[in-house]
Amino acid sequence: MIRDENNVISFVEFDKTDNWESVFRICPGYLTEYAKERIRGINVKCVLIETQYIDKDYRNTYSKFHSKKFVTPKERCIRLHLFSNLIDFENPDSLIWQEHYSGYIILRPTLPNSIGRTLLSPELFINEKCYLCLCTENVMVNGIDMEIEGFPFISQDTDATVCAQSSLWMLLRFFSNRYRWYKEIYPFDLTCLVKAHPQGRSFPGAGLTMVQMADALRDLSIAPLLYCKNQYGKDFFKYVYNYIESGFPLLLGLPEHVVVGIGHISDLTLTGSTSSYDFFQGIVINDDNGLPYAKITANKMDNPFNLTIDQIDSFLVSLPEKVLLSAEQFEELVQELIPLFKKKGIVIPGFKRIFLTTGRSFKKKALKRYRDIPEVQKFYLKIPLPHFIWVCELSEPELYSKHLKCVGEIIWDATSNVFDSQFGLVIHLPEILIFNQGAAINSEADYCQIPVGNIPYSIYNNNLKEII
Amino acid sequence: MSATAILVLPDRYNKKVSPFFKSLDEYYKTRDDFYSRIQPEIEKLNEKRRKSEEAAQVKRYR
Numbered sequence: 001m002i003r004d005e006n007n008v009i010s011f012v013e014f015d016k017t018d019n020w021e022s023v024f025r026i027c028p029g030y031l032t033e034y035a036k037e038r039i040r041g042i043n044v045k046c047v048l049i050e051t052q053y054i055d056k057d058y059r060n061t062y063s064k065f066h067s068k069k070f071v072t073p074k075e076r077c078i079r080l081h082l083f084s085n086l087i088d089f090e091n092p093d094s095l096i097w098q099e100h101y102s103g104y105i106i107l108r109p110t111l112p113n114s115i116g117r118t119l120l121s122p123e124l125f126i127n128e129k130c131y132l133c134l135c136t137e138n139v140m141v142n143g144i145d146m147e148i149e150g151f152p153f154i155s156q157d158t159d160a161t162v163c164a165q166s167s168l169w170m171l172l173r174f175f176s177n178r179y180r181w182y183k184e185i186y187p188f189d190l191t192c193l194v195k196a197h198p199q200g201r202s203f204p205g206a207g208l209t210m211v212q213m214a215d216a217l218r219d220l221s222i223a224p225l226l227y228c229k230n231q232y233g234k235d236f237f238k239y240v241y242n243y244i245e246s247g248f249p250l251l252l253g254l255p256e257h258v259v260v261g262i263g264h265i266s267d268l269t270l271t272g273s274t275s276s277y278d279f280f281q282g283i284v285i286n287d288d289n290g291l292p293y294a295k296i297t298a299n300k301m302d303n304p305f306n307l308t309i310d311q312i313d314s315f316l317v318s319l320p321e322k323v324l325l326s327a328e329q330f331e332e333l334v335q336e337l338i339p340l341f342k343k344k345g346i347v348i349p350g351f352k353r354i355f356l357t358t359g360r361s362f363k364k365k366a367l368k369r370y371r372d373i374p375e376v377q378k379f380y381l382k383i384p385l386p387h388f389i390w391v392c393e394l395s396e397p398e399l400y401s402k403h404l405k406c407v408g409e410i411i412w413d414a415t416s417n418v419f420d421s422q423f424g425l426v427i428h429l430p431e432i433l434i435f436n437q438g439a440a441i442n443s444e445a446d447y448c449q450i451p452v453g454n455i456p457y458s459i460y461n462n463n464l465k466e467i468i
Numbered sequence: 469m470s471a472t473a474i475l476v477l478p479d480r481y482n483k484k485v486s487p488f489f490k491s492l493d494e495y496y497k498t499r500d501d502f503y504s505r506i507q508p509e510i511e512k513l514n515e516k517r518r519k520s521e522e523a524a525q526v527k528r529y530r
Contacts, residue, residue, distance in 0.1 A: 164529045207528035211521065228520035258529035314524055328513050336506050340498060418510050422499055434488050447488035447495070 002026075003089055009142065011089040013046045023047050027078045030107040030114050038291050038304075042124055044082045044102060048089070048141060053079035057117045057154065057169075058108045060186035065160040066110075073109040077116060080105045081141050082124070094144045103148045104139060110157040117173075118153040118292065122284075122467050125293035130284050131464040132263035132293075133249045135177035149465075151249070151262045152177065153292040154187070161187050163258050164208035165194070166288035167251050168216065170260045171318060174249055175222075185220070193219050210253055210316055223321045228314045235328065237309070241280045242327040243317045246356035247463030252285065252296075253314035254307060259287040261315070263464060265295065268401040276353035276400065282309055322415045323356065323388050329418045330354065330390040334410055337423060348429065349394040349407055353459065356414055359385030361462050369460065373453045376433060384440050385425070388414035393459055394429070405456040413439065423447065430454035 002022055003011040012022045020040045024031060026049050031039070055077040062075050085100040087093075103120035110116075119137050126132075136149045152173035156166045168190055175182040185193075193216040194208055208216075214224040229236040241264055243250055250261040263284035270279050282297030290304050300306040319326075331354060338348050363380060370377035395406035411426040422445050427434040431454045438446035489495035 162529075167529075209528055210524035213529075214524075225517070226520045226524050227517075228523045230523065231516040231520045253524075253527065253529060256529065314520070314527075326513075326517075328516075329510060332506060332509050332513065336502060336509070339505075340502055418506070419503065423502065445495075445499075448485050449488045450484045450486075 008050070008052050010049045010051070011046065012049065013086060013089075014044065020047075023049065023080065026051070027080075027107055029111075030078055030109060032112045032114070034112070035114060039105070042082065042120075042291075044084055044124070045086050045100075046083045046089075048081040048083070050079040050081070051076075053077045053106065055079070055106045055108070055116055057186050058106070058110075061157065061160045061188045064188040077109070078107040080107065081139075082120065084121075084124070092142055092144050094146070097141070097144055098146045101139075101141075101146045101148060103150055108157065110159070113155040113157055113288075115153070115155040115291075119148050119150045120153070120292055121148065121150055122293050125291065126284070126467045128265065129466065129468050130263050130265045131245075131466055132284060133174065133244070133247050133463070134465050135174050137177055151260075151286060151292060153286050153288075155288045157187075160191055162207055163288050164213055165190050167258045167260050167286075168213055170286050170288075171249055171251060172220070174262075175318070183220070190216065210251070210258075210314055213251060213258075214316055217316075217318050221321055222318045223323065225317050225319060225326055226314065227317075229312065232328075236315075237280065238277050238331075239327050240283065240312075240315055241277045242331075242354050243315075243356075244283070245276070245354070245463065246327075248317050248319065248356070251316040251318075252283070252312050253316075254311050255313070257287075257289075259285045259296075261285055262293075263467075265297065270401075271397070273397050273401070274350055274352070276351075279401070283312075319356075320388065324417055325390060325412065325414045327354065327356070327390075330392070330412055330414075333412060333418070333424070334392045337410065337427070340423070341427075346429065346432065348410075349396060351395040351397050351400055353393040353395070353400070353406070354390070355393075355460070355463060356388060356390050357460065357463060359387060359389050362389060362391070362411075362460065365460055365462055369457050372455045372457060375450070375452050376428060379433060379435070379450070379452075383426075383435065385411075386413045386415045389425070390414045391460065395456075395459070399456055400459070403456070404459050404461075406459050407454070407456050409460075428452070 001013045012018050058077050081104050082102040083100045084102045105118045106116035108114050108116035134149050139146050152170050154166050156162045172185045176184040217224045244264045252259050252261045261283045265282040266279040267281050268279050285294050285296050286292050287294050295302045296307050296309050300308045366380040390412040392410040393406040394408040399405050407430045408428045412424040413421045425436050433452045434449045437448050438444045
């Protein structure tokens with residue numbers, strides 16, 4: 001059923017007569033057959049359509065680029081609000097609308113790629129367990145303020161933006177949505193940032209190198225790190241996993257294309273593991289050529305464009321400026337601690353999970369995680385921690401995969417240089433906790449130990465959200 | 469190592485806290501040994517990073 005078809009806001013309930021085709025009919029000229037084909041696969045029950053929507057991101061490129069043409073596209077967009085279940089359009093109920101709200105798609109008048117800013121719930125696309133970086137946005141629909149959690153998506157317009165700018169935009173919008181200290185950046189402004197590091201003309205977009213993208217990020221006070229597969233070999237995907245596990249989406253370089261890695265797929269039923277990376281099966285990506293939340297694994301059938309994970313040849317991680325220690329450096333430091341402790345008769349458990357987080361988040365979770373080991377709980381609540389910390393959780397394979405528990409952790413100051421923090425800040429092992437008291441009071445290194453209980457506790461879980 | 473002046477922990481911990489290294493000599497020896505083992509490995513990692521950045525100069529994504 002269609003309500004208010006010719007109004008500024010109309011509503012389509014999916015039933016025997018109406019479906020996505022009815023929505024497309026209300027938005028004539030905005031979508032190619034290729035785009036319609038992709039959208040038809042989204043399983044929803046009703047769509048609210050705003051036909052005169054002013055989108056801040058499109059208006060930014062329209063004002064600064066499209067409007068300068070002799071024949072200009074329309075300046076307004078269409079916004080589609082998707083609902084996973086039927087709602088009462090005539091009598092809005094904020095609780096019910098929020099419960100069934102699945103996000104929005106903005107359609108720009110920029111054929112052939114007209115999918116503009118989009119934020120959809122991952123549940124619409126994901127059909128297996130995965131772990132995603134997500135952010136939330138508040139959306140006003142018919143006077144009702146709703147919230148949606150997802151990862152931002154946008155397609156390239158092929159004029160002002162190509163896949164490199166679209167991927168940068170998705171990454172930066174995630175950061176500005178999730179962390180208040182990142183500024184919101186619009187597509188044309190992003191192109192201007194890249195203009196400061198030119199290689200050829202800026203318009204129409206001729207593509208960007210990873211180094212140009214890294215330079216643009218540096219101008220935003222982000223400290224990017226670049227990894228090429230031919231340098232890191234088999235460890236390459238371990239670092240992909242470590243950074244995603246840390247809650248950092250990645251720019252993934254494929255042959256002539258770049259996509260955003262936003263989560264990982266891990267199969268915890270696999271055996272013979274020595275680290276959480278051994279469960280890693282694939283990456284959830286936002287590819288601006290398709291729709292959000294696509295998969296990329298070893299099997300080309302898993303990806304709508306037959307991409308496979310081995311085609312990824314480089315990646316760029318956007319670390320905060322304060323993070324000086326990289327994933328591979330931290331892993332090396334932990335690796336070298338093992339013989340040092342062995343000499344003193346201390347065995348470090350063999351199963352590891354590595355991630356970066358903030359000292360603040362770690363403390364926040366400590367209250368609950370260490371409730372059965374009060375001496376450790378109180379220690380973490382009292383001890384000063386740096387803004388960013390690298391953590392290597394220690395566990396046993398079955399304890400981790402079946403119970404999601406660990407028995408200790410090694411914590412390193414991520415704001416330190418590789419040689420600055422000696423043996424780290426905290427080495428918490430079953431029955432003993434070693435800590436650098438000197439670092440806690442900004443003084444000379446002073447390693448102390450205290451006896452603690454040996455009780456497994458839940459793994460740290462704050463960087464990513466588990467879906468399904 | 470001075471494990472007696474526990475400035476960051478409540479008093480009740482002091483009874484349980486002991487130095488991890490028996491002497492300053494042991495601490496310095498362990499630290500120097502640790503540095504000498506990690507230094508060549510970190511240099512190799514830094515070289516990989518430098519080569520990664522060189523390789524990424526040319527390939528365009530559109």
